[in-house]
Amino acid sequence: MTLARAAALPILLCALAACQSQAEKQADAAADRIEQQAETSAAAAGSAVAALGLSEAQLLDADLVGTDGKDLGDVEQVRRGADGAVNGLLVEIEHSKPDRYVVVPIDGLTTRRNGDDIDVQTTMTAADLAALPDATLDATVAPTPAA
Numbered sequence: 001m002t003l004a005r006a007a008a009l010p011i012l013l014c015a016l017a018a019c020q021s022q023a024e025k026q027a028d029a030a031a032d033r034i035e036q037q038a039e040t041s042a043a044a045a046g047s048a049v050a051a052l053g054l055s056e057a058q059l060l061d062a063d064l065v066g067t068d069g070k071d072l073g074d075v076e077q078v079r080r081g082a083d084g085a086v087n088g089l090l091v092e093i094e095h096s097k098p099d100r101y102v103v104v105p106i107d108g109l110t111t112r113r114n115g116d117d118i119d120v121q122t123t124m125t126a127a128d129l130a131a132l133p134d135a136t137l138d139a140t141v142a143p144t145p146a147a
Contacts, residue, residue, distance in 0.1 A: 051086035102132035
């Protein structure tokens with residue numbers, strides 16, 4: 001890379017960031033909050049089993065896959081009910097532009113081993129996921145119940 005190109009890169013990146021719409025900036029901020037909440041919740045939960053025989057950290061590391069093993073989305077947050085029990089997973093739908101998030105109920109989900117990884121498997125199709133309502137992104141995570 002020439003020196004002129006290297007010097008222009010920060011300016012180009014800055015210009016691209018300025019082109020981002022207010023809606024895109026808000027969506028990015030919401031996604032950042034979700035990630036921070038999920039990390040905080042997983043750290044507080046430790047290695048305790050949250051659901052499906054997995055810890056919260058393992059659930060957050062999982063992909064949502066169909067029965068054929070095809071990636072349908074990424075688990076972004078564990079959603080809990082008032083009693084502290086996991087009742088759903090916030091999933092970013094694969095290849096959605098702009099990013100789209102839905103809550104997949106925990107009932108009916110299973111685990112699927114993929115080499116060293118453990119994924120969460122659903123019988124839902126990509127069309128079924130797309131038909132789910134958009135998730136509320138600013139929902140706070142219910143505190144993990146004390147062990």
